[in-house]
Amino acid sequence: MAVELRAVLDDGTGSIRPELEPFAEGLARMRNPRAGISWMARPHVNAMLHRLADPATAITHETLDGMPPWRSVAYLRDLLMLHGVLPSVDRHLMLFERWLRQVLDRIDDSEHRRVVERFALWHVQRRLRQFADRGPVTEKQTQQARAEVRHAIGFLAWLNSRGRALGTCRQADVDAWYGGAYTARGLTHAFLRWATHAKLAGRLHIPHQDTRSPSPISQRQRLDLIRRLITDDAIELPTRVAALLMLLYAQPLTRILRLTTGDVLGTDAKPSIRLGDPPSPVPEPVAGLLRTHLGNQLNLTTATNRNANWLFPGRRGGQPLTSDALQRQLRLHQIPALTGRAAAIRHLVLQAPAPVVARMLGYTHDQTARLAAEAGSPWSRYGPETGPDPAPQNDPEPGLHDS
Structure with missing residues (x-):
């Protein structure tokens, strides 16, 4: 060597x-x-x-x-x-900036390029940099950012095919753009709002449809998944442990993947995991799986993560496993991330006061209070604890915040 x-x-x-x-x-x-x-x-x-x-x-x-x-x-x-x-x-921010330069270079229409560049730099990229100031930018955030830029490019090209420019765009054009493809084109909202605010387009009404996430899985389905993850050795251990953290503690995948080995406390006796304050106890047999995972972590034999302290080390230098990689494994084994997590938090706010759940799991009081009210929790009128909300997580996953 x-x-x-x-x-x-x-x-x-x-x-x-x-x-x-x-x-x-x-x-x-x-x-x-x-x-x-x-x-x-x-x-x-x-x-x-x-x-x-x-x-x-x-x-x-x-x-x-x-x-x-x-x-x-x-x-x-x-x-x-x-x-x-x-x-x-920030690697994800840098990759987005590199991608953006390449995309802009491929826009032939100079006016379209000028408009898209303004939108991308002063709205999309600016938001990513604000995320980076609070913590690492995630794949989800850059995926949405790229999609917003692509939708802006697509909308301008579509307008041009109708003989119109952004400044002459009419409400009928906007309605036609969204007609029959609202979900696929929903991220055009950001560009149209920005264009209106920047006075590059006239006053336009942006159609709204309810795109809330699907309903949580049932408590029985959640428990069946937990049992399967505990016993099914055909699923890779890191995937099992990450999925159990999601289904037991309602943690978003992005946050699970930012956990470090230092967040696992008392591994010899009664382990707990630091998700909020106080740390949450880890019951057996999940604790046994967690201990086994800690002793057999992947991706530690290469130059990238030889001394990594991530709970789920990735293949890139100093980086944890990516959420895309974990989501692929969850889909492969038919483990629903979004609806499973939603079921977990719904169950938890039915079992304990929302402020207690918030502090232990790193949610804000407003999030858990709203979810408790929606679930009909008997604790929904329990007053919040004194003290500030937990620091907000850089969580781009939809569903729990937008449902």
């Missing part, structure tokens, strides 16, 4: 470029060096590393932005940030 690293990171003097030494040391400590050698041998990875080893190349985020392919660049960027070679930035 050391020989391969010296060869690929040689700065022309027979030694590794000094700025890349922390990166090389991190790779050299891999528990599975063959995987690292195989990765460096890939032609495009080898080319990227040779370029970074050249003293004439600035080792910056901007340099990486100009390299293809983007997935390999993102992986390399995470490693360089993990080992302190590059300053840390």
